[in-house]
Amino acid sequence: MAKDDFNSITGLPEELGIDEDLGRTEQRLRVRIEKRRYDKPVTIVEGFDTDSVDLKELASELKRKMATGGTIQDEAIELQGNHRERVGEVLREKGYAIE
Template sequence: MAKDDFNSITGLPEELGIDEDLGRTEQRLTIRIEKRRYDKPVTIVEGFDTDSANLKELASELKRKMATGGTIQDEAIELQGNHRERVGEVLREKGYAVE
């Protein structure tokens, strides 16, 4: 292997794809609930590093798993309803650090 085939930070081969996993664990995500119009709860997930996280893909997966609607606003994922516990579980399974 050439020297360029190794990650400059970890020293591991690039083909392992460890950069994406490291990027997830370094992010500290917060999940909070906000009351919106007519006292409807909205779950908001914030703290993404937009360089390493594909928000559109992650939001789509969360909406599908929670069986709810949602959107991306100001680099945060918003889901209709109170899904704090379940969203935290799903994000931890994907390797994110959730506060």
Template sequence: MSNDLNSIAGLPDDLGIGDDLARAEQRLSIGVDRRRYGKPVTVVEGFEPGAVDLEELASTLKRRLAVGGTVTEGRIELQGAHDDRLRAALEAEGFSVDA
């Protein structure tokens, strides 16, 4: 076991608790925008820079919801309107989502 302590949790980094706490402390917001030809795009914002690997999280969400999407300017954009399903998926990943 390593002697490196996490700055957030004060516990060894090997436990991974700092990552869980960093996720729980973020307050995310979900919104639906309309793009070209009126197509809906669900946008997740409010990520702290560097606290989460957005590419990895976006990949997980795209697989779970079976949709396409991208990471742009510190936010995740998913094709279609997925408010409720996305909220549940983010909470399952340990994030807090504003109403």
């Protein structure tokens, strides 16, 4: 849904930034663990609407809060290690819905 659509539906001024909050709640993210080389766990967060989310900025914030490395691959954030619980908490605090 485009920004103009949110503003026309809510009737609120664009300056309030409500469109970003609504955009987050519309997305259903999945957080899963995948085993990689040498049985190392990788936390994968996927399901982003890349039009409304700055993946680079969000990945940077998650890496900083988890104190780990990571990258963006195929519109998903990958973090080194098993951070499923903590990543879910951080994303919920930011207003995302987790499946």
